[in-house]
Amino acid sequence: MNPRRRQRLFAVSGILVLLSAGLGAMLYALNENVDLFYTPSQLVDGLGDDKEKPVVGQRLRIGGMVVAGSVRRDEYSLKVSFDLVDTGPIVTVHYDGILPDLFREGQGIVAQGTLLDATTIQATEVLAKHDENYMPPEVAEAMKGIKHVPPSKAYPVGTP
Amino acid sequence: MIAELGHLALCFALVLSLLLTVFPLYGSYRGAAGPVLLARPIALLLFLLTSVAFGALCYSFWANDFTVLNVASNSNSLLPWYYRMTAVWGSHEGSMLLWVLMLSGWTAAVALLSNSLPLILQGRILGVLGFVNVGFYAFILLMSSPFERTLPFFPVDGRDLNPLLQDFGMIVHPPLLYMGYVGFAVSFAFAIAALLGGRFDANWARWARPWTLAAWLFLTLGIMLGSWWAYLELGWGGWWFWDPVENASLMPWLVGTALIHSLAVTEKRGTFKSWTVLLAIAAFSLSLLGAFLVRSGVLVSVHSFATDPSRGLFLLFFLLVVVGGSLLLYGLRMRAVRSQARYQLFSREVLLWGNNVFLLTATLVVFLGTLYPLFHKELGLGSISIGEPFFNSIFMYLTIPFALLLGLAPWVRWKQQQVQPLLKPLGLWLVGALVLAVGVLSMYQTPSANVALLGLLLGAWVTMATIGEIQQKAVQLGGVPGLFKLQASHWGMVLGHLGFAMLVIGIAMTKTFSVEKDVRMKIGDSVELNGYTFMLTDVYTLNGPNYGGQAAELEVFKQGERVTHLHAEKRFYHVTQSVMTEAAVHARLSRDLYVALGEELSGPSWALRVYVKPYVRWIWLGSILMSLGGLVSLLDKRYRRKRNPTAAQTGEETHA
Numbered sequence: 001m002n003p004r005r006r007q008r009l010f011a012v013s014g015i016l017v018l019l020s021a022g023l024g025a026m027l028y029a030l031n032e033n034v035d036l037f038y039t040p041s042q043l044v045d046g047l048g049d050d051k052e053k054p055v056v057g058q059r060l061r062i063g064g065m066v067v068a069g070s071v072r073r074d075e076y077s078l079k080v081s082f083d084l085v086d087t088g089p090i091v092t093v094h095y096d097g098i099l100p101d102l103f104r105e106g107q108g109i110v111a112q113g114t115l116l117d118a119t120t121i122q123a124t125e126v127l128a129k130h131d132e133n134y135m136p137p138e139v140a141e142a143m144k145g146i147k148h149v150p151p152s153k154a155y156p157v158g159t160p
Numbered sequence: 161m162i163a164e165l166g167h168l169a170l171c172f173a174l175v176l177s178l179l180l181t182v183f184p185l186y187g188s189y190r191g192a193a194g195p196v197l198l199a200r201p202i203a204l205l206l207f208l209l210t211s212v213a214f215g216a217l218c219y220s221f222w223a224n225d226f227t228v229l230n231v232a233s234n235s236n237s238l239l240p241w242y243y244r245m246t247a248v249w250g251s252h253e254g255s256m257l258l259w260v261l262m263l264s265g266w267t268a269a270v271a272l273l274s275n276s277l278p279l280i281l282q283g284r285i286l287g288v289l290g291f292v293n294v295g296f297y298a299f300i301l302l303m304s305s306p307f308e309r310t311l312p313f314f315p316v317d318g319r320d321l322n323p324l325l326q327d328f329g330m331i332v333h334p335p336l337l338y339m340g341y342v343g344f345a346v347s348f349a350f351a352i353a354a355l356l357g358g359r360f361d362a363n364w365a366r367w368a369r370p371w372t373l374a375a376w377l378f379l380t381l382g383i384m385l386g387s388w389w390a391y392l393e394l395g396w397g398g399w400w401f402w403d404p405v406e407n408a409s410l411m412p413w414l415v416g417t418a419l420i421h422s423l424a425v426t427e428k429r430g431t432f433k434s435w436t437v438l439l440a441i442a443a444f445s446l447s448l449l450g451a452f453l454v455r456s457g458v459l460v461s462v463h464s465f466a467t468d469p470s471r472g473l474f475l476l477f478f479l480l481v482v483v484g485g486s487l488l489l490y491g492l493r494m495r496a497v498r499s500q501a502r503y504q505l506f507s508r509e510v511l512l513w514g515n516n517v518f519l520l521t522a523t524l525v526v527f528l529g530t531l532y533p534l535f536h537k538e539l540g541l542g543s544i545s546i547g548e549p550f551f552n553s554i555f556m557y558l559t560i561p562f563a564l565l566l567g568l569a570p571w572v573r574w575k576q577q578q579v580q581p582l583l584k585p586l587g588l589w590l591v592g593a594l595v596l597a598v599g600v601l602s603m604y605q606t607p608s609a610n611v612a613l614l615g616l617l618l619g620a621w622v623t624m625a626t627i628g629e630i631q632q633k634a635v636q637l638g639g640v641p642g643l644f645k646l647q648a649s650h651w652g653m654v655l656g657h658l659g660f661a662m663l664v665i666g667i668a669m670t671k672t673f674s675v676e677k678d679v680r681m682k683i684g685d686s687v688e689l690n691g692y693t694f695m696l697t698d699v700y701t702l703n704g705p706n707y708g709g710q711a712a713e714l715e716v717f718k719q720g721e722r723v724t725h726l727h728a729e730k731r732f733y734h735v736t737q738s739v740m741t742e743a744a745v746h747a748r749l750s751r752d753l754y755v756a757l758g759e760e761l762s763g764p765s766w767a768l769r770v771y772v773k774p775y776v777r778w779i780w781l782g783s784i785l786m787s788l789g790g791l792v793s794l795l796d797k798r799y800r801r802k803r804n805p806t807a808a809q810t811g812e813e814t815h816a
Contacts, residue, residue, distance in 0.1 A: 011505060026525060026554060030532060033550035037543035047542055061545055078678050078767055097678040098758035098767045101730075101739035112545075 035112065037061045044089040044119060054115050062091065062121055063110040071105060084109070095123040102128040163228050166216025167307040173209040173264070174297040176202055180267070180290030188283035188356075196283035203271035203286060206293065207264040214248075214261045217306050221248050227314040230254060230306045236320035236735050238706035246330045247321040252455060252471075253306035255334060259451075260296050262335075262342040267293060270346055270371070277367060284353035285346075292345050295478045303471050320706065320735035329389030337382030337409060341447040343375025344412060347419065348444035348486075351437045355489050358496035365427035365436070370799040372423060372440070373652075376416045377790030383409050384783035392743055397676065397754050397771045399779060402551045407530040408450030411523050415443045418519040420790075421512050429509060429574055431501035434494065435516065441486045446523075448479045458534060504576040511569040518562040525554050552671075556611070563618035563664060566657060567625030571632070589628040593620035615668015622661035626654055652793025659785030666778025673774045678758075682765045690772040692753060693717040694726075699757075699766060707731040709739070712757045712766065716746065728757040728768075752776045 038047060038060055046053045054060055064084030071082045081094045082105075093111050103109060103126065113123035180202045187195030217230070221244045226232040234254070235247045249258040267289045274282050300306075350368040354360050386406070391399045400406065419439040425432040452458075456472020490497075503509040529546045536544050567589075571582055597616035633650075634643050679687045686695035698713040709731040716723040726744035733740065746753040751774045758767030 007505065022521060026528065029550050029554055030528060030546065033547040034532075034536075034544045035547055037545065059547070061543075073761065075762075076680070078680050098756075098769050101741055 035059050035061050037063060037110075039086040040064045040084050040091040041086055041088050043091055043115075053118075056115050056117060058115050059113070060115060060121075061110055061112050062093070063108065064091065065108050066103070066105050068105040084111075089119070091119050091121065093121045093123050093126075095126055097126075099126055100128040104128075162216050162219050162223075163225070163307040163309065166213040166220075167305065169209045169213040169216065170260075170297065170301055170305075170307075173206055173213065173260075174294070174301055176206045176209065177290050177293035177297050180206060181287055181294055182290075183287075184283035184290070185287035188280040188287070191280070193279055196279050199283060199286040199290075200271040203264075203267045203289075207268035210257075210261050210264040214257055217254060217257055218245060218248055220307075221245060224318070226316070226318050227309050227311055228306075229308040229310050232310050232315050232318045234318065234321050236318040236706060238735070239318075239321060239326070240705060242331065243321060243326050246325070249334050250321050250325050250330065251306075253300075253304045255338075256296070256300045256304050257306050258334065259338050259342060260293070260300055262338045263289075263293055263296055263345060266342055266346050270349070274367075281353055281357060281364075284356050285349045288349040288352045289345060292349070292482075295481075299471075299474055299478070303474055317735075320733065323707070323731065323733040323736060323738050323740040324393060326733075326740075327389065327393050329385060329393065333382060333385040333389055336378050336385060340375055340377075340379025340382050340416075341409075341412065341450065343371070343378055344416060344440075344444040344447050346371040347375060347440040348482075351440035352486055352489065355437060355486075355493045355497070358493050360426070360433045360437075360497055362427055362430050365423050366799065368440070369420070369423045369427055370794050370796075372416070372420055373790045373794045376413075376420055377787040377794070379409070379413050379416060380783055380787040380790065383413060384780050384787075387783075388780050391776075392745065393740075397674075397743070397756070397769070397773065399670075399776065402529070402546075402548050404530050405450075405454050407526045408446075408453045411526050411530075412443050412446040412450065414519050414523040414526070415439055415446055418516045418523075419443050421515050421519075425509055425512050429501050429503075431499035431503070431509065432513070433499045434490075434497040437490065437497060439516075441483070441490070445479065445483045445486075448475065448482060452476055452479055453530070503574070506572070506577050506579060508569060508572045508574045508577070511565055511572055514565050515562070515569065518558055518565070522555065522558050525551065525558070556614075559618065559664060560614070563622050563660075566660065567622045570626065570629045570653065570657070585628060585632065586625065589624040590621060593617060593624045596620040596624070612668050612672035615664050615672075619661040619665035619668070622657055622664070626657045626661070630654060647798070648796040649793040649798075652789045652791070652796070654789070655792055656786050656789030659782045659787075659789055662778050662782030662785060664782075666775050666780075666782055669775035670773055670779065674771065674776075676769070676771050678767065678769050680761060680765050681768050682763055685765075687768075687770060689770055691718055692723065692772055694753075694755065694768075694770050696766070696768070699764075702729060702731060704731065706735065707733045707740075710757065710760065710766075712744075712755075712768070714744070714755055716753055724753070726753065726755050728755045730757045730759075747777055749777055750774060 036047065036054070038054065040062065043054065043060075043062060045051060062084060064086045067083040067085050067090060071080065073080045077096070078098065079094070079096045080099065081092055083090045083092055085091075093113070094116070095111070095113075100109075107128060110127045111121060111123040112125040112127070113121045116122050180199060183195040183202065184199035187193065187198075217228075219225075220228045220231050221235055222241070224231070224235065224237050224244075226235075230251055230253050231247075234251045235244050239247065247254070249255045267286070270289060271286060274285065277285070347368060350364070350371065354364050383406075386409070387399045390401065391397060419436065422432050422436045422439050426436045452472060452475040455475060456469070458472060501509075529551055533544050533546060536542070568586070571586065594617065597613060597620045600616055601613050630643070633646060634640055637643065637645050675690050677687065677689055681687065681696045683696055683699060686693050688694075693716065695715045695717070696712060697715055699710055700713075702709040702711050709729060711727060711729045714726040714728070716726060724746045726746060728744035729742035731740045731742060732738075741756050741758075743754055743756040751772060754771035754773060756769040758769060760766055
């Protein structure tokens, strides 16, 4: 093997090693940062065929409809908690911060956070889409057959 | 009547784009000049007809013609005229019309400005562009006509434009972004035309380069404006969310950036040819992928339009035709694309190759992160989302070697470079960068801020190395006056690199030193953040043309001295029944003060979000500087030189 070829072989194998290391690191990072999505009933009963339940402290996303009358605000701070529901069990979400513009009771929302205990979540972020009829697609799937009433119809204009 | 005229114009445009595909391709295949010469008037007429269609839709919006479905669903008689005009591209149908307007505009521009190209190549380029046009005109006519009527039962008033879109950003962001997306169709056409002919030479790269630069600079500006708009309008003070649709625009940008560098090698050294061709194909394919992701409804995001699976299917089919067809062609013609140039391991070619590797890795990261949740769900493994930390950490690790290479590459010669002569000057500049970065950071008195130090160091290194390279050039060319001899494209590179340095510094500083506080305030309350005192002085009811809501007035003090007055709004749009946050921003080069008004709580008190964001402006200024670099390169004299007939015939011999 002449020196020129040897040099080339080194360069190419070096690049290949770097590439595979990079790809491996990337896939590892991807798996570390995956947040599973749950609906309230999936959170309580478990997800998928194995009925796998999340562990306390796990980062996750939860999506459901805000139960009417369940929003409780702290008197002096921005702490707030509310209940979420889809087809059965109710899950409580705690949050400290400003709720999005379209957060209303009866509206579908998605919250990102960590699991505190079996049915409680500390949210770091609450998302509501800019559409009063919005329901997270996953929730819509879980609630097949259940009629969703847009907030503007549920609370006629003029009522507090 | 006017709307039907628009529809008719689009039908004619579809026919013309078919002709534009057939005539010049046939002409260049048979070597006949006649059909090729027809391409120019066809392309111009195509643009004219599309303008007529676009004008017709504009008129319908202007005249509040609610018998047109698109106007009825996206406008309202209370909407001010300038937002009525921007509502033209506020919906899927209207934005597709803007898309084809841009596409036919680029096609007409190529037809007008390609005089210096050999006739056969002109024919091929315009033919390929014609084919791309056919796809989009068919799409708009078959599945998303903006001219559908609501007759006979038309509404008295429209459903109003989504309040999110009632902003200055909407006026400039989509047109610039689409100019960029669609512009890559021209690079794509150049690549395919060259593959069809099997000829790649320095001339080809010199022709393709300014078009690619133009598309890239529009895309840069478009993305930057989108980021700035989200910062203001979404009310959360973020400037990049790794939202699937943002990612869809970032992917062609990353590949486009790789492409302009690879094209530079192809032009200067006649090598990297197949690489360049593949990048050109990839950039346009990713633009199409972006269109597919946004318009098919497979992804949920702020940007997604009303969903319709058949649209997605059409775009997916078109994407497959484009990618499959061009890769097949590439496979058939691969031999013709072989490069012969030789270069050593330490040479500018290899460093630019490194640039491409990192940019493509970044693209792959974005691609995986955007599409992984989609596959995960389709495979029945449950819904997931990819957290922001994934993108942030990987991009940080990629930026480190990328920025180090970036500072080094302009110093290194083509073909071969000895390490020894570079060590001393570059070492000095590196020390300079280190001193600068540590010096700036010591002003903040937080030595633990690693990311900020890293960002500052990399930014300072790129800046110093770029300035150093100019200084070296000045020495070589005999003092400062010698710098006027440097080509415009060299200055473009310098500006682009300085812009990148600014961007990196901005991101690192904002990420590290931003402070944010959600507070509950009564009138007269004040809150302190990073040395600034924000005092809520008043909250009152708003009365806009098509919205109500509340406005808050704040006074900001620093060490007892009044800094500024802030005015934040929370608007309630009557027609769409939706709430919008209009944040108050006080911008300076070194920091932004940012206040968003939240909901009214018992008391009466209000929830307020208060931010101090250092150096956030640098992100956008850096992007502007980068696109300015693109513009300066574009204006280089050598791209406007008239054709040298002998050179065009034989192809310049640049192989070493």
